[in-house]
Amino acid sequence: MNPARRANDIEPFRVMAILARARELETAGRDIIHMEVGEPDFATPEPVVEAGIAALRAGHTHYTPALGMPALRTAIADYYGLRYDLDVAPARVCVTPGASGALLLAMAALFNPGDEILLADPGYPCNRHFARLVEARAVGIPVGPETGYQLTAELVARHWGPRTRGVLVANPGNPTGTLIAPQELAAIHAEARARNAWLIVDEIYHELVYDTSPPSAANLGEDVLVLNSFSKYFLMTGWRLGWMLIPEMLLPSIDKLAQNIFLSATTMSQHAALVALAADTRVLLDQRKAELQRRRDALLPELARLGFEVKVAPQGAFYCYADVSRFGMSSEALCERLLLDAGVAITPGTDFGSHGANHNVRFAYTTSLARIQEAVRRIEVMLG
Numbered sequence: 001m002n003p004a005r006r007a008n009d010i011e012p013f014r015v016m017a018i019l020a021r022a023r024e025l026e027t028a029g030r031d032i033i034h035m036e037v038g039e040p041d042f043a044t045p046e047p048v049v050e051a052g053i054a055a056l057r058a059g060h061t062h063y064t065p066a067l068g069m070p071a072l073r074t075a076i077a078d079y080y081g082l083r084y085d086l087d088v089a090p091a092r093v094c095v096t097p098g099a100s101g102a103l104l105l106a107m108a109a110l111f112n113p114g115d116e117i118l119l120a121d122p123g124y125p126c127n128r129h130f131a132r133l134v135e136a137r138a139v140g141i142p143v144g145p146e147t148g149y150q151l152t153a154e155l156v157a158r159h160w161g162p163r164t165r166g167v168l169v170a171n172p173g174n175p176t177g178t179l180i181a182p183q184e185l186a187a188i189h190a191e192a193r194a195r196n197a198w199l200i201v202d203e204i205y206h207e208l209v210y211d212t213s214p215p216s217a218a219n220l221g222e223d224v225l226v227l228n229s230f231s232k233y234f235l236m237t238g239w240r241l242g243w244m245l246i247p248e249m250l251l252p253s254i255d256k257l258a259q260n261i262f263l264s265a266t267t268m269s270q271h272a273a274l275v276a277l278a279a280d281t282r283v284l285l286d287q288r289k290a291e292l293q294r295r296r297d298a299l300l301p302e303l304a305r306l307g308f309e310v311k312v313a314p315q316g317a318f319y320c321y322a323d324v325s326r327f328g329m330s331s332e333a334l335c336e337r338l339l340l341d342a343g344v345a346i347t348p349g350t351d352f353g354s355h356g357a358n359h360n361v362r363f364a365y366t367t368s369l370a371r372i373q374e375a376v377r378r379i380e381v382m383l384g
Ligand SMILES: Cc1ncc(COP(=O)(O)O)c(C=O)c1O
Pocket: 038, 097, 098, 099, 100, 101, 124, 170, 173, 174, 202, 204, 228, 229, 230, 231, 237, 241, 242
C-alpha cells in the first residue's frame, strides 16, 4: 500500500531536519543559537492569554460559525478602518485557522485541477504545496535583488500562460522581508484583472514593516483576496488563527469549504483575538515590534562585515536573506557547518524554491539581541 502521489510530491521543510539536528546537539549538551525559526520568540501578551483562559472558564468551548464569531469579524473589519483607513464590510472577513487555513481555503475555492498560479521563487514553500493539494500548479517565477525579490507586473505578464488563473504575492515576503511598491502591486492587480484571474496577497508580515507604513492590498478593490494572521505581529502562532478578506461573491463557496474542512477556527483563540486587536494590547505589540527592528538594525551590518551579502535590506518581517557565494560551499553545506562548528542554526535557501537556492540562506532574528551578538561572534570565529 502506498500514500497518494500528492503526499509524495509535497516536500518536507529542510529546516525541520536542521531543527532535529539542533535538538540532538542540545541533548548532547551543546548550546545552539536558533536563527532558523520563523516565529517570534516573545510570548503572547498577558492580557491575550488571560482572555483565552477566561473564554475557556466561561464555557466558550464549542464551535463558532464556520466563518468566525460575528464579533471578531466586525473587530477585524474595524481594524482595517483604524489601521488603514479602509471601509471593509464584516461580511467579507473570514476567520481561519492561521493564514495557512486561509491559503488552503483560497486555493480550494479558486482553482481547478491543472490551473496555474504565479508566485515568486524564492517564496514561502507551503504555497506551492497548497497548490499541489488542490491539483493546481504553482509556477515559480525566478526573482532576484533587481526586483527586491518580488514579482513585478512585467514578470507576471511575461510568465502568463494559457492555464494561468491566479497570482499570489506575500508582502513583505518570506524569506526576504522585502516589499512590493504599492504602484507595482496595483499594476500586478491590473494584469490579473485584465485576464479575469485572481490576485491573492499574503500580508502576514504587514504589521512588521519597520520604516514605512504601506497601504494594505485591500485598498485595490474587493476582488483581491487579502490574508493575514494573528501569528506574527500578534505573537499568537500556537493559537492558530488568521483571517482573509474575500469578495462577497465568494462567501457561499468559502463558507461551505470552511464548514467542511475545519468546521470553525479555535473558539478560545477567537475570544483572545478580540483582546489582541484592542488598543492597549497594540501598545505592547508595538514594543515587541520595536525590539525586532533593533535586532534587524544590529544584525544587518554584522552580516555584511562577515561576508554574508544581503542584497536588498529587509523592510519587514524578521528575516535577512543573504548570498553566501563567497564562502565556496552550497547553502546546505554552509548551514550544516554553521550548526556543527558554530552552534548557530539558520535555514538554507533550498527551503524556499530553486532559484538561487544553493547560494542563499535565511537568518531569522527571532532570538534576543544578546544571542544574535553571540551568534555573530561564533560565526566570525568559525570563518576564521
Ligand atoms: C508568508 C507566510 N504565509 C503564511 C504563513 C502561515 O502562518 P500561520 O498559518 O501561522 O498564520 C507563514 C508562516 O511562516 C508565512 O511565512
